[in-house]
Amino acid sequence: MNVAAVNVMDAQSLIAAFGLAGILIIVFIETGLLFGFFLPGDSLLFLAGVGASGAAAEVFHRPGFHLSLPALLIGAPVCATAGAQLGHLLGAHVGPRLFLRPDSRLFKQEYVAKAEAYFTRYGAGKAVVLARFLPVVRTFLNPVAGVLGMRAREFFVWNVLGASLWTVGIILLGHRLGDSLKGSIDSYLLPMIILIIALSLVPVLVEAIRARRAAPPSRPEERPARP
Template sequence: MTTPLALALSSQLAVNVLDPSSLLTAFGVLGVGVVMFAETGLLIGFFLPGDSLLFTAGLLCTGGGSGHGVHLSLGPLLVAAAVGALAGAQCGYLLGRRAGGALLARGRSVRLTEGARRAEELLERYGHAKAIVLARFVPVVRTVLNPLAGALHVPARTFTVWQVAGGLVWSLGLTLAGYGLGSSIPNVDRYLLPLVGVIVAVSLIPLAVKLLRSRRAAAGVKGARG
């Protein structure tokens, strides 16, 4: 005979970490905090769906998640999202400070390597403060920039001030955006999958723009040589 505890454990073991609805159904508000921490503080979390998870969680706080078996409260959700995002970034910075460039050098993922290159470009182009804030809104880069800032010895006070500012705007902003949409449009949860798709697509725009510029620059160099 299958017990309720066994059913709960099996549902958590079967969770799809790339699906915000699956994560929220299995772990609720606690899962949001853990994912925020892992995505911003641990290099292994670069693939996690931070943007779409925050937006979806906020949307489901309006009661639209009843059909998904999800019941979230906005207050605890905002706290979990903010604490996870801020603590994760600070942890990533400290790991980078201690391990140096070796931490990133050991990464074999192409996406991590590209993210590290883009994070370094952000720091060089915009300076510490602006780069730390902007990185929050770029997938993979927000994972890599924190340990990179530590490895490059960005002043701890500078990093902390601006990662808190960027982290709060990112985590609370996306959560409240989802909540606002869910509050203003009845039965918006019916369109949850397309909405998540839009969020993912929007979050990938900076990467697409960068890739296009790189290809144009490479084509220009090749043309000049020809």
């Protein structure tokens, strides 16, 4: 496949082009480097599970294409853990300078604020685990944890738990559905990916609604009295 034609926002295109190695590298980048927040983590893991099922060749339109399920179940959590540890390390050593960059087309200061809000609201350990299931937040929370002084050993324990639940859970879901729907999965693939992305965005929407309700009502501007 022509690498230049790969759509980095399309998990199916990424897996077809780069296979297992690409999946593991992308998982590491998305959780370890700030510029990786836009990568399709949830749909990538789901389709990786499908790629390890009996429906792999059907979905990726490549006869004989198949991913190793054991390699995914071992490699994905390891790479997700390592990526997050790198993010935490950068946050602890580089500090706030990581986040002093101005807003751009990809980077927004609100991403950092959102990650810090989760850290404050849920506490260190719970925030690290829950962030795994939240796009964007799972990228920025790790360096934020380092900036806020979360100890590396404590972060590692919660990081391993969150990385394992996130990667293994979604991969196994894709694998199970791929085997169950073999022969007709093309009809269900897009709706399932949309559902997974929608579910991952639910906590973000809930948080936004809570923040909006908690915000004090805006006061109307006082108008000078008429003479």
